[in-house]
Amino acid sequence: MKATSEEVQTTVKKLFEAGNIAHFIGYEKGSYNLRVTPCFLKSGQAASRLVWNPLCANNLSKYLLDFKNVEGKVGIMVKGCDSRSVVELLKANQIERDKIFIVGVPCSGIVDKEKLLEVLGISLGEVVAVEDDGDTFLVTLKEGKQRVEKEKVLRGECLVCKYPTPVVYDVLLGEAVSSLPWVGDDYSLIKEQEALSSEEKALYWNREFSQCIRCYACRNVCPVCTCSECIFDKKAPRWLSKANNVSENLVYHLIRAFHVAGRCVDCGECERACPMNIPLRSLNKKVEKDLLELFDYTAGIDVEQQPPLTTYQVGDLDEFL
Amino acid sequence: MASQTKSRIIEKNKLTELLDKLAQDYHLIAPVQGNNVSFRRVESGSEVTLDYINTVLSSKGAFLPQTETLFRFFRDDSRGFRIETVNDADREQVVFGIRACDARSLRLMDMVFDGQYKDSCYLNRREKTTLIGLACFDHAETCFCPTFGIDPTSGEDVDILFSDIGDRYLVEASTEKGADLLNRFSEFFTELRGDEEQLREARKAGLEGMKKLDVSNIADKMAPLYGSDYWDSIGMKCLGCGICTYVCPTCHCFDIADVSVDEGGERFRCWDSCMFPEFTLMASGENPRADRKARVQQRFFDKLKYFHDRYGELACVGCGRCIRYCPVNIDITQIIEDVTSGKAGNE
Numbered sequence: 001m002k003a004t005s006e007e008v009q010t011t012v013k014k015l016f017e018a019g020n021i022a023h024f025i026g027y028e029k030g031s032y033n034l035r036v037t038p039c040f041l042k043s044g045q046a047a048s049r050l051v052w053n054p055l056c057a058n059n060l061s062k063y064l065l066d067f068k069n070v071e072g073k074v075g076i077m078v079k080g081c082d083s084r085s086v087v088e089l090l091k092a093n094q095i096e097r098d099k100i101f102i103v104g105v106p107c108s109g110i111v112d113k114e115k116l117l118e119v120l121g122i123s124l125g126e127v128v129a130v131e132d133d134g135d136t137f138l139v140t141l142k143e144g145k146q147r148v149e150k151e152k153v154l155r156g157e158c159l160v161c162k163y164p165t166p167v168v169y170d171v172l173l174g175e176a177v178s179s180l181p182w183v184g185d186d187y188s189l190i191k192e193q194e195a196l197s198s199e200e201k202a203l204y205w206n207r208e209f210s211q212c213i214r215c216y217a218c219r220n221v222c223p224v225c226t227c228s229e230c231i232f233d234k235k236a237p238r239w240l241s242k243a244n245n246v247s248e249n250l251v252y253h254l255i256r257a258f259h260v261a262g263r264c265v266d267c268g269e270c271e272r273a274c275p276m277n278i279p280l281r282s283l284n285k286k287v288e289k290d291l292l293e294l295f296d297y298t299a300g301i302d303v304e305q306q307p308p309l310t311t312y313q314v315g316d317l318d319e320f321l
Numbered sequence: 322m323a324s325q326t327k328s329r330i331i332e333k334n335k336l337t338e339l340l341d342k343l344a345q346d347y348h349l350i351a352p353v354q355g356n357n358v359s360f361r362r363v364e365s366g367s368e369v370t371l372d373y374i375n376t377v378l379s380s381k382g383a384f385l386p387q388t389e390t391l392f393r394f395f396r397d398d399s400r401g402f403r404i405e406t407v408n409d410a411d412r413e414q415v416v417f418g419i420r421a422c423d424a425r426s427l428r429l430m431d432m433v434f435d436g437q438y439k440d441s442c443y444l445n446r447r448e449k450t451t452l453i454g455l456a457c458f459d460h461a462e463t464c465f466c467p468t469f470g471i472d473p474t475s476g477e478d479v480d481i482l483f484s485d486i487g488d489r490y491l492v493e494a495s496t497e498k499g500a501d502l503l504n505r506f507s508e509f510f511t512e513l514r515g516d517e518e519q520l521r522e523a524r525k526a527g528l529e530g531m532k533k534l535d536v537s538n539i540a541d542k543m544a545p546l547y548g549s550d551y552w553d554s555i556g557m558k559c560l561g562c563g564i565c566t567y568v569c570p571t572c573h574c575f576d577i578a579d580v581s582v583d584e585g586g587e588r589f590r591c592w593d594s595c596m597f598p599e600f601t602l603m604a605s606g607e608n609p610r611a612d613r614k615a616r617v618q619q620r621f622f623d624k625l626k627y628f629h630d631r632y633g634e635l636a637c638v639g640c641g642r643c644i645r646y647c648p649v650n651i652d653i654t655q656i657i658e659d660v661t662s663g664k665a666g667n668e
Binding site: 030031032033035036038040058062063066123124125211213214215216217220221233235238241242243244269272273275276277278 | 356377378387462557558561562563564589593594597598602644649650652655
């Protein structure tokens with residue numbers, strides 16, 4: 001059985017009552033159709049606001065950083081991908097395991113709103129709700145209901161997700177999901193891009209980066225971007241000019257891709273947040289693939305496993321020396 | 322004058338050709354489908370898309386580019402430094418397809434850049450630009466321009482208004498600048514057939530149910546909320562990115578910096594955002610808006626009070642972009658409702 005909003009509400013209420021948590025970070029209904037929004041609770045009374053549905057895209061683990069110096073345990077709701085970024089935060093000593101209480105929810109895919117509207121050929125105003133119903137989403141419209149095949153309307157990261165069930169949790173709501181039927185070769189798109197010539201790659205990425213407006217949403221939403229002072233914000237020395245041009249934008253995105261190498265869990269938040277629809281996941285996915293091939297390493301699985309680019313072993317590859 | 326401002330029509334199949342001509346004679350800025358639909362410079366009419374309710378980036382970049390070189394400097398063997406001015410704003414430009422909300426935002430930005438201090442870069446572009454509006458007959462969930470007294474079908478703040486009435490556009494010039502442009506390209510336009518006004522009225526049905534909030538005394542209601550706990554919950558949620566400010570057609574804050582390489586360089590200005598911590602960082606290291614709560618509060622105070630105190634208008638046109646693109650669903654209409662209903666401040 002899948003976890004329901006009611007189940008989440010009851011669980012959180014009990015956690016507050018039992019004194020297990022002093023805060024809770026979850027989702028609540030957003031301000032208009034097809035939106036949910038992060039919700040911060042200080043008591044169980046407001047737990048009835050909490051929701052869990054296929055629109056709960058936000059990776060809430062980033063907010064754990066704001067609770068570092070707050071009294072009491074913080075409860076948080078995580079999907080599979082979100083739990084992996086919690087693992088990365090634990091590895092990086094950004095949070096303490098015994099200060100958080102993880103409510104895990106197995107996830108069978110999050111809706112890509114734009115895709116959904118396009119497939120149904122309707123406008124936002126007509127959609128009332130979306131429910132997970134196995135291989136399909138059941139969409140409640142203002143007039144009637146419609147069923148949509150999941151594969152057609154899932155977010156990109158959900159199409160290649162190998163960890164639908166949280167890898168770390170204190171309580172798991174609903175039945176674990178071991179694998180998602182539509183997930184095959186998660187690197188097929190990356191392989192296509194790898195096959196391009198250097199000139200073609202440059203052309204492609206220059207076109208993408210020329211559209212970047214440097215709003216830094218991709219960085220700010222990223223759960224593994226945890227530096228208290230970011231290199232891009234530093235004024236002296238100024239590593240990155242505030243001028244918006246392809247060259248500076250390229251530097252920004254490449255530094256970011258390398259900075260999160262071995263820590264990115266492909267939660268897809270960067271791509272979701274980007275107002276300019278830059279395919280940022282492709283960059284991270286390429287680095288992820290390299291790390292898998294070179295070091296047999298996957299981020300966000302095991303707290304004890306350190307990212308290969310931040311550790312050193314005598315037997316490390318050194319053919320470039 | 323009367324004959325100059327006479328309404329005309331253009332058949333839809335002639336539009337691309339008109340835009341081609343405009344692109345030849347002017348810098349043409351129009352909605353283009355890239356990764357999304359945004360205003361960009363186009364070279365031909367076929368690049369222009371009309372498939373949008375509103376663009377992701379507004380046309381503010383045509384007046385306040387995200388990055389613009391102010392001047393260049395070079396080391397001079399004899400006398401130190403030589404300065405070279407940059408005049409890329411010298412060409413006449415046309416913005417095609419601007420919505421009523423974005424057109425109004427220019428009027429608001431004029432108050433800033435054409436106030437006590439004259440911003441020559443912005444004003445040059447404004448003066449050399451003809452605005453061709455495209456009337457809205459449909460609205461997004463996030464649209465709420467009537468809140469600010471904007472009629473999305475009107476051409477109040479543009480030089481020429483195009484209204485899509487089916488097989489043709491009704492074309493109306495409301496300024497001399499607009500009438501001049503229509504006269505210049507008169508071969509594209511023909512006489513009215515008589516049913517245009519009726520067709521336009523019929524299309525307005527698509528605007529029913531548009532959000533309209535009461536903001537009549539919101540600036541006064543904001544005042545006591547300075548420092549209120551209300552901003553805690555919003556600041557908590559905010560990621561501190563610059564999406565809301567960069568997609569906003571009325572946000573106009575900028576930074577100025579020099580970049581130098583070897584013996585020369587340039588001074589440029591670029592968009593900046595009050596959502597960024599370094600926006601208020603002082604040389605001493607002190608930051609008066611040190612946390613997200615303080616920055617979020619600033620943004621909404623500026624929109625709903627400070628701008629009003631200074632210029633008598635609210636700094637929002639109800640385009641809804643900040644609502645739509647905020648990754649965590651911070652919604653200015655909710656904030657307006659909380660403030661006007663008194664919910665904010667009574668947590």
